[in-house]
Amino acid sequence: MSGDLKWNKIMGAGLGTAFVILVVQQVSGMVYHTKTPEKMGYFVDAPDEAAGGAEVVLPTDWGTVLPTADIAAGQAAFARCQACHTISNGGADGIGPNLWHVVGGPVMHRAGFAYSDAMAKHKAEAPTWGYDELDHFITAPNRYVSGTKMSFAGIRDTQVRINLIAYLRSQGSDGYAIPAPDPARQPGAAEEAAPAEAAAEGAAATEPTAAPAEGAAATADVQATPPAA
Ligand code: HEC
Structure with a gap:
């Protein structure tokens, strides 16, 4: 009887751990996914800066x-x-x-x-x-x-x-x-x-x-x- 209870606890702990791992994976997945668009945004910015640079270089008529x-x-x-x-x-x-x-x-x-x-x-x-x-x-x-x-x-x-x-x-x-x-x-x-x-x-x-x-x-x-x- 007490043995079953022990196994229940062990199983419970195992499931809990698995759940935590899943949550961590999900969260890190979210972090990973939010990072990607940030990088893309950065690259999208670069041509804007280049265009701004071109405006400055252009001599005034x-x-x-x-x-x-x-x-x-x-x-x-x-x-x-x-x-x-x-x-x-x-x-x-x-x-x-x-x-x-x-x-x-x-x-x-x-x-x-x-x-x-x-x-x-x-x-x-x-x-x-x-x-x-x-x-x-x-x-x-x-x-x-x-x-x-x-x-x-x-x-x-x-x-x-x-x-x-x-x-x-x-x-x-x-x-x-x-x-x-x-x-x-x-x-x-x-x-x-x-x-x-x-x-x-x-x-x-x-x-x-x-x-x-x-x-x-x-x-x-x-x-x-x-x-x-
Ligand atoms: C903080 C003081 C200061 C301000 C503000 C300032 N100047 Fe000057 N300016 C100087 C000094 C000092 C020189 C001499 C620079 C040198 O010998 O390197 C100078 C030199 C110049 C010269 C060259 C003159 C020559 O005989 O070759 C011009 C043109 C000039 N300034 C225009 C301006 C204009 C236009 C502004 C405002 C948009 C301005 N400055 C604001 C201090 C200033």
């Missing part, structure tokens, strides 16, 4: 975007630079050099300013602050001019940089020509450029009624230049 840039918005964006830079004609150098007439001018354009060795090295490779060079620098200063003493993280939003560069140009560099629209910069950018342009046009359309006369006049200035193109 200045001839298309500058004439419709929002200079007033660019002036507002310049607030981030003002901690270190003045831009008025004859303005003093601060932590950074005065930026009047910097667009299209020589790198290290202020004779009295103590630039870094990194900037001197950059000047040897790219002596002029053309639109592309400024754009690269403002996107990520320390990535473009490694070791620069301009401690500023950079501006990743392309439209903000376009507006900002249009504003910088309006400060003493109106004479620096806007290049003709460049089809070579457009094909891959077709979907990219269209919304940006539409947004800029929308801003321009609302500007004459909404913005003060000064902003409208500045826009007229920039738009007066490109007809040559």
Whole structure:
């Protein structure tokens, strides 16, 4: 009798153990199965990142975007630079050099300013602050001019940089020509450029009624230049 009971206990324990093993297998199976889609999700992400990279590499078609840039918005964006830079004609150098007439001018354009060795090295490779060079620098200063003493993280939003560069140009560099629209910069950018342009046009359309006369006049200035193109 007691022997039967013992066997019952042993059988029970055995069944219990088997049950636990089954549960563990099920659970680990679930874990295994949830892991698989995670990995797939990771691989699906990779092409997205590649596409994002392609957008960044694509050069901006200045001839298309500058004439419709929002200079007033660019002036507002310049607030981030003002901690270190003045831009008025004859303005003093601060932590950074005065930026009047910097667009299209020589790198290290202020004779009295103590630039870094990194900037001197950059000047040897790219002596002029053309639109592309400024754009690269403002996107990520320390990535473009490694070791620069301009401690500023950079501006990743392309439209903000376009507006900002249009504003910088309006400060003493109106004479620096806007290049003709460049089809070579457009094909891959077709979907990219269209919304940006539409947004800029929308801003321009609302500007004459909404913005003060000064902003409208500045826009007229920039738009007066490109007809040559
Ligand atoms: C924290 C201070 C700081 C901020 C903020 C800053 N800069 Fe600078 N900037 C500097 C310094 C310092 C230099 C000189 C860099 C060097 O010598 O390596 C410089 C250099 C430059 C130059 C090169 C000038 C020349 O003569 O070659 C340009 C263009 C420029 N800055 C634009 C900007 C713009 C546009 C912004 C805002 C988006 C900005 N900076 C924000 C400190 C700053």
